[in-house]
Amino acid sequence: MTPETYDPTEQQEVIDVFKRMLWAATKDGGRKRAAGTKPPWFEDQSHEAAIFSHLNKWKHGEKVDKDSGHHPLVHLAWRALAIAYQETYGRIPPDHKEAP
Numbered sequence: 262m263t264p265e266t267y268d269p270t271e272q273q274e275v276i277d278v279f280k281r282m283l284w285a286a287t288k289d290g291g292r293k294r295a296a297g298t299k300p301p302w303f304e305d306q307s308h309e310a311a312i313f314s315h316l317n318k319w320k321h322g323e324k325v326d327k328d329s330g331h332h333p334l335v336h337l338a339w340r341a342l343a344i345a346y347q348e349t350y351g352r353i354p355p356d357h358k359e360a361p
Contacts, residue, residue, distance in 0.1 A: 279338075282331070282332075282335045282338075283335065283338065283339055283342075285329055285330075285331040285335060286329060286331060286335050286336045286338075286339040287339065288329070289326070289328050289329035289331075289336075290302060290339075293328075301354070302343050303343070303346060303347065303352055303353060303354055303355065304352045305343065308340040308341075308343045308344045308347075309340075309344060311336070311337075311340045312337050312340045312341060312344075315333040315334065315336045315337040315340070316333075316334075316337055318333045319332075319333045319334055319337070346360075
């Protein structure tokens with residue numbers, strides 16, 4: 262694509278689509294946290310292992326997560342973002358003064 266044909270609204274479109282996809286994984290984790298089976302996402306230390314689990318499921322042909330009904334790579338992306346948050350801000354809640 263040449264710069265003359267680039268549509269800058271594409272950036273917002275990407276964010277909107279990815280937000281909807283990440284929301285699916287967020288709701289799944291929220292149900293599990295509400296049931297008391299998972300710690301808060303910003304404290305959870307299982308994100309890295311879960312990344313490899315979701316990658317393995319995808320590599321073995323899984324296209325739909327059995328818990329959420331969504332693609333396992335969406336869950337992988339969610340977990341990667343959670344790690345990035347923890348490594349950037351620490352294992353603190355987002356409403357903490359140092360978090361975004």
